[in-house]
Structure formats: C-alpha cells, structure tokens
Amino acid sequence: MATTLFRAVPSARAALRVGSVKPAVAALASTSFVRGKATLPDLTSNSSRLLSDDYGALEPYISGKIMELHHKNHHQTYVNGLNSALERIGEATESGNQSKAATLAPLLNFHGGGHINHTLFWENLAPGNKDGGGEPDGALKSAIDRNFGSFKSLQNQVNTALAGIQGSGWAWLVKDKAAGTLQVVTRANQDPVTGNYVPLLGIDAWEHAYYLQYQNRKAEYFSAIWNVINWKTVASRLEKA
C-alpha cells in the first residue's frame, strides 16, 4: 500500500525510505515496528543537515520552538494518520468492502500528503552556516534563469504565490516532466504534488509553520525562509527529475 502511494513521487520515496528503515524513533516507541509502516524521519539524516537535538539550527529565521512542534508533533500526527488510514483501507480491502476503502481515500490523501510534504520540506532546508541560503548555481541556476528570467524573479513569483494561498497550503517549485519546464505551483492543505510535476522545493504556508514567531506577519516569514533554503537538495532533485 505504502509503495503504491509513493510511486508517483520518486524523490519523496527516497527520503521516506530513509525514515522507514530506521528503528522506531522515540515518538513511536509505544508502537512496535511493522514492516511497511511509515515512520517520522529524524532530522539527522545526511541530506537534511539538521540535527534533531538542535531544533534551533534554522534560527533566527525559523525558531527552535516552531521546528520542534512542527517536526515532533505536526509531522508525527500526519505519520500516525497515514498509518491508520493505510491500516483501515487494508482491512476494508481484505474484507472486500471497496466502497468503505474509497471513503477513506481523503484521509490517505491528507495524511499521506502531509507526510510527503513535510519530509521533502525538512530536506530542502538547511542552516545558514551549512548549505542554507545564498543562490543556486550550476545547472539549477541555468534552469531558473531560463524559466523565470532570474533568481530574483523566481523569488518574487514564489512569494506572490505563497501570499495568495487562501487558507492552508504549500507553494512548490516543480519540474513539469512533460514540458521540461520549471514552474511555481500552489497546493491546498496537504495535497501532494503529483502527475507530471516533480517537486523540487516546497515551502509550508500553514500557519503552524510560522505563527509562533511571525503571527499575522506572514510576508516576513516568506522573505526570511530564503536564508535557509538548501539549494544542494533542490539541485539534486532537479538532477534526478
């Protein structure tokens, strides 16, 4: 079931596998580890460059308190919701109750999307003194210049997209595999990026991603987050896309 869900998102699949092969993390200690279950990726994996014992690594742009709640509580809730949805869908399917399985699809989309989106998000962030911030270079820079005119113009488009989200959601820089172009798209709530789009860079515009630090001044969060974007991760996702 899990592999079916993630098949459409190769880069997510790699990241999720990092989480799923680890022994149950502390937050899941009460659940025995079951093969195929999604688990919360810890933030010490090499590609994320974040230390789970140092949630303050992205300060002053994203506070340690936000990172801790966002990772340990919000992301964990999506992981739990995904596992529960998968289990209930599995039970419904096994008992031949297809219509029951279908009614559970929104939960799978929401929690599965939440798990995919957050997993990609942690990995495309990095502290300013590691790989975070600055400007993209190499093939990624060329692709951005070709599609948006300049890095500045990409930033403006992303910030406008983020500010325009009506409610909770995400903005993504994606590669359209059919057209070969880069685009900025938004997704409501936890809808994952799917179809011809390959997610390269995601920015969480849910209020829980910034409210403790920025309150209603979300434009300040949107401009601050550029200081902690991990362009190495984005470049490597483009390479594989």
Add this chain to the structure above:
Amino acid sequence: MATVTYKLPPLPYPYDALEPSISKQIMELHHDKHHQTYITNLNKALEASVAATASGNLHDAAAQLPAIRFNGGGHINHSLFWENLSPASSPDAQWSAAPKLQAAINSTWGSLDKFKAAFGSALLGIQGSGWGWLVKEAETNQLRIVTLANQEAVVVGDIPLIGVDMWEHAYYLQYLNGKAAYVDNIWKVINWKTAEARYTESRDDVFKVLKANI
C-alpha cells in the same frame, strides 16, 4: 457608481474577557490584525470590481470574485464569531439562555452533550483551515452541523447560528497543536443568547452587524 466601505466592528467585550478559554493576545491579533486584513482586502476588491463593472470591463470584474468571496467571507465569519462568543461569567454563556434552540438541539441530537460531541468531531475533522457552524436550514428550520473550508460563509440556504473558527491563528498561540483542548474550552464561552436570537429572528437581522459597520 459608489460602493460601501466596510469597517471593523468593535469587539463586544474586552480583549481579555474570554480568558482562560481564549487568551487576550489571540483576541487582539485575531480581531485587530486578521479580521482587519479581510476587511481591507474586501474593500479593495469591491472597489476594483465596481470600477470594472462601471466601465464595462466584465473580465476585470470577474477577476475580483475570488477575492470578494474569500475576504468577504472572512469579514462575515469573524463578525458573526465575535458575537456568538461571550465571557463565561455572563448569563448569555448559559445554555438556559437559548430555550427554543435548546429544545430543537435536544430533539435533533438527543442532548447538549451529544450535540457537542457531534460538533466537536466535525471541527476536528476539518483538513486545513476552515469553520464549523451550527446552522438552521432556511426552508425546513432543521438544525445541521456543517464545516466550510477557508473563509467560505454560510450565506446560501442556511442561517448561521454558532460558528467556531478552526484556522490555526484562532488558537495556536495558546493551544499549539492541541486543537482538541481549544474545542473543549470554547463551549465555556459560547453566547447562547446570540444563538437563540439568530434561531428566531429574520435573516437580515442575523447579519445586521455587517450593515451597522459601514
């Protein structure tokens, strides 16, 4: 063609009046900043829409509709929300302040507790930002619980009686990810007198706070 300009309705009680259910800081930000932003953007969108309509630019008028719907909904929802809350110490916050509505809730759900459980689970099931409402169907007078995404408003077919804001900005500074506790605590500050009035009065009266602040 002139358009009306909407203004922020004053909060009908002090900012700290809903403590400890809802903190003063949340109320200040929620009313002075979030609600004001919806009004500011609504007025802009209405003005642009009126100007486009007056000059026959339907395409430009149509382009304003999502902003009118979102920000107009935000203005309507928050205006109704402040009024259906009350300090816990007020007689208005007593369930007995809504005798007719009480009878209807009991006959629909069986008891206040069962209604609260049904409303609470609807609120906690919202995926993303949105609102939960107790509404009265305009044609049948039946009560229903509905949830609406983002700033969609109860303006077609139903009369809104009690609204609960489930955007994270409504509770996050105090409850963080513990939104179930926010839902539990909001029952202490529901204004049953307002709910009763909305249940019995005309549709125009339900929305009168909007016209009173132009």
